[in-house]
Amino acid sequence: MSASEEGNARTAGYAPHPHIGGRTAVLRALSAWRMRWPGAPRVIVLTGNPGSGRSRLVTGFLMMCDPDYRKQLPLDELDPATVPPDLPPPAVPSPDGRTAAQVLWLVADHFGLRAGRTEDVFTELAAREEPVTIVVPDVDRAGPVRAAQEPARLIREVLAPLAAVETVQLLADVPRELAAELAAALPSGQVQVIDLDAPEWADPAGLVLHAETALDPDTGAPELPYTTDPSARRALAEALAGRAAGSRLTVQLAVQSLIMQPEGFDPADPALLPGSVGEALDVHARRLGADPQTLRLMLAPLAFAEGEGLPVHLLGPLANAVAGRDMSQDIADGMLLAAPFIQPVEAGADDDDADATPADGEGTADAPGAGPARTLLRLMHPALAEEIRAGLPDVRDAQTKIAMALLEAVPQQDWAQADPYIRDHLAAHTLEAGLLPQLLTDPGLFAHADPVVLRAAVEAVPLEALGAPARTYLRTAPLLTRSRATAKMRAAFLETAFVEDGLTPYAEALHTRGFRLPWRTLWSAPLPGVQAVTTGALLQGGTEGTGGTEGTEAAGPRAVVALVVPEGTPGSRTVPSPTEGTGTEAATAEDATGGTGTDAAAAEDADGAGAPDGAAEPGGRAILLHDLRSPEFLDADPAQVLRPSDDERAATPFGLSRGTDYLRVWARATQKVVAALVSDTPITGADLSPDGVLVVATERGVTARQILAAAPAAPTLPAQRAGTTDADASHGLEGDHS
Helix, strand or coil: CCHHHHHHHHHCCCCCCCCCCCCHHHHHHHHHHHCCCCCCCCEEEEECCCCCCHHHHHHHHHHHHCHHHHCCCCHHHCCHHHCCCCCCCCECCCCECCCHHHHHHHHHHHCCCCCCCHHHHHHHHHCCCCCEEEEECCHHHECCCHHHCHHHHHHHHHHHHHHHCCCEEEEEECCHHHHHHHHCCCCHHHEEEEECCCCCCCCHHHHHHHHHHHHCHHHCCCCCHHHHCHHHHHHHHHHHHHHCCCCHHHHHHHHHHHHHCCCCCCCCCHHHCCCCHHHHHHHHHHHCCCCHHHHHHHHHHHHCCCCCCEEHHHHHHHHHHHHCCCCHHHHHHHHHHHHHHEEEEEEEEECCCCCCCCCCCCCCCCCEEEEEEEEEEEECCHHHHHHHHHCCCCHHHHHHHHHHHHHHCCHHHCHHHCCHHHHHHHHHHHHHHCCHHHHCCCHHHHHHCCHHHHHHHHHCCCHHHCCHHHHHHHHHHHHHHHHCCCHHHHHHHHHHHHHHCCCHHHHHHHCCCCCCCCEEEEEEECCCCCCEEEEEEECHHHEEHHHCCCCCHHHCCEEEEEEEEECCCCCCEECCCHHHCCCCCCCCHHHHHCCCCCCHHHHHHHCCCCCCCCCCCCCCEEEEEEECCCCCEEEECHHHEECCCHHHHHCCCEEEEECCCEEEEEECCCCCEEEEEECCCCEEEEEECCCCEEEEEECCCEEEEEECCCCCCCCCCCHHHCCCCHHHHCHHHHCCCC
16 A cells, blocks of 8 residues: 555544544554464564654553453454454564663563574474464664664674574564665565655654644644644644654654744744754744853753653753853753753663662662652653754764763763763763773772673674773673672672672772772682582691791691692592592691582582593592682692681681572571672582581682671570571572572
8 A cells, every 4th residue: 555545544534543634555564463363474563763753652562462452442443444354462582771681581571582692593483383472562662772873783692683583473663774774684575664754654644733732722732823723723634744854853843832822923924834853943942032042052961861761850950061161041041942852751760779788788770769759851852862963063073072971971980970971971061072091090980880781882882992901891791780689799799700800999999989999809820620628737847848938837728729620630630539539637738628628519420420440530620729818829738727617617707609601608697698699600619617608619610709797706506596507597508409
């Protein structure tokens, strides 16, 4: 059906869609796609100019695909060819503010896929017997950082591979500059591009109806001669639509302008009818006796705003920065002037306090909205932002000024006191200004900033342009986003990462930023292949080489950790089987690797269980000793390592439990978790020394952390519980290996 046939549908007596008010030709095509009509394409790419009404069209179509909304629509009055069948609603993963990866995992979650990698999502969808339907609206709004070009990434990494899966029926609302790229990934018979601005899909009559409805007092317009008189209202609607060149947004802004400020509007004056988004701004300003450039400068900060919008109190300082002069009086006098183009948003305050960690110490999500709501401002449409930015002489210079003004607004350069918008979005502004690498030197910002947004900004910078701290952040960011950790726990994870990468000053700086970190990382060794760890005490007389001097037992035992490593690891010593033990209290292979209650399975494997007496397990095992508190491997006999007895461990203030990629340290007296660690690689061994040094081995290496929590006093127990054992008290935590 072409646009010229739109009138035929109306003359047949069919009512227009109540939300869309037209677009019959497109709705017929989408309905045929939804019912998989013979000859209908499997993939539809919906595109058009900014402001062409793509989002409104997709929303109206989805209303007819949703069982609840269908009950509210007069489906019997609509053209039957525009009404899709009553089927289960399609998956609608919203890209608004999300990364390409996040959108893909929304798809995986919707269909209950068990995929562990992104490529597995496409494989599992291809293996399904029944086709699946996916609608992706607003691709142009993808990404937490505008300058990171996330829409293009979404097309290449998610939508194109989805479209290539034969069992996927896809509808995507895509910007024109990306539509051809997506369509080119498929044979012509499987894909159809619907350009809402092309003659065959344009809907001038629907645009008139859109304007006429917006001017109707029954829909909120003021009672004016040209709104209350149906014939005058119709004439004005036709004039507005005729000037707008098919742009729904231009008509919307023009109507909004005269509805909110009707003074000085003459429907007979064609100069007051805008022909574009830019003209809608300028005509409105001149009609109210204002300078169009002043209006654009007032709105400029909103044209650069990230996320949901800009806090009201930042509008003035940023407008001053962009204009290069004091705009406070212009803003005070001109909010009514700017009102038709601004949309206020009520958002919950982001209460991401550095110490707002739940009592159990888990790295749970920050609590946005946990506090009084605050007002954000944003422009009515992204196309308005594009128009305002395009009118500035130097976009990069404007972003530089905005970034500097935001940075100056951080009290004492303390990110804990920074406005959430500045904390989370300063990186996005500096990215477009070309200044992001210079910003990425403050570990406090790394910890406080939203990791999804900051990660997206940092990933948009070439790796060679990043300094060492930024590269550490970049490799740690997946853990920060996956764990959804609080600022305090982000600081803790980053503190360890800096030590791992040899950036100790940055790790130390996090201890001075007001965080009550659960640990201090003592050392890290990039030692892959460690399969178990056990803390203990080395008799000083058994130390050779770097481990100390002979005959110094009087100095007392040395705290060490024994690491089970592959045989042949430099500095290690082969472990004898249990039957070859020394017969002393010193640790045999079993002593050096097991018995902690946290590495039982690893210990059984490490000491060669099941191997013949006196024979090494195939592949060999060896023990490598390391000082517990300092970065120093020891050349010493593992047989001289004494481990704490079970009674000594039971008397320690902290206990340890772990799973595949996480562990918890808990206070025995209260059963409260005092430190929780999540690893981005599987944990292969862990032990906790009596004085609270946590040693963790992963596939990447070994790290030692001193637990900083003070040991709580044991509560006074009722008489009937005086005999309860420590094992009984901690059974639930120690048994949690999910």
